[in-house]
Amino acid sequence: MDVEKTIREYLPNVIHMSLATCQDGKPWVCEVHFVYDDELNLYWRSTPDRRHSKEIAANPFVAGNIVMQHGQGEKPRGIYFEGKAEMLTGVTENDPAYRLYTERFERGPEILEDAADPAGNQFYKVTVTDWYVFDTRGPGAPGKYKLERGGTKGE
16 A cells, blocks of 8 residues: 555545644544645644643644544545644744645635734644554555555554
């Protein structure tokens, strides 16, 4: 299986991801609308007062998944990731987070105005360290595959 190709073909078809954070040994998961860049970094917008935003400020290590729902009898496939998240500051119209978000979700400069307010929706980024594909559709054997530099590895 070509894991990177599968990830790149899958991402355009899903607009939300589950994002997991953890603080003081207590996990949390939420759903956010996301965009991604050519290096497969993930971006979303959220207010700093949300639980996941507060937890990222205290502990930037996150995990998550990007999964299209499937029905009974359908073979599942999902994308999983681990990485380090951060709130971006000073985002302008030239920043990838803004450009990608406005293109994908047909938004405009009003989201920059919102981000200029410290209590408004800020841009966040996950620099993904590890990507995985759980796949039962093929062409490879069913299983979990990790994106490796220079190749893939089944788990």
